[in-house]
Amino acid sequence: MGFVMRHGRRIEIIDRNEPDPEPKKRRKPFEPLFVKVPRHWVSGLGQSKSASTYQLALLILWEAFKQGTKEVVLSTAATGMPRETKGRAARELAELGLIRLKGKGTKALRATIL
16 A cells, blocks of 8 residues: 655555455345234134144244235245145135235245235
8 A cells, every 4th residue: 555645644545446445335135034924814713724734824924024015925034945835835824814825827826915
């Protein structure tokens, strides 16, 4: 590094081709620590037949809170469940009256919280 004197002050010369000394800090995505479960979901999930239905229900509530919307896309990446298991659990949640399902063909299911 070099210096230049201007108006009695010593000014450092910075080469523009050098990278910034401090990389910009990236913001972490929002990850909720907890989610409230509605009372009617607790009673509805008590009638559930499998653990995967319970797990999918909690994932739906978590994603809805994280996104700030009532409609959640039930993709394999978001749920981490196999397609058949996810579909069966989603149909069971719809039968219990907790969600409404939308889906066409091979596209991912969309669940709307009731």
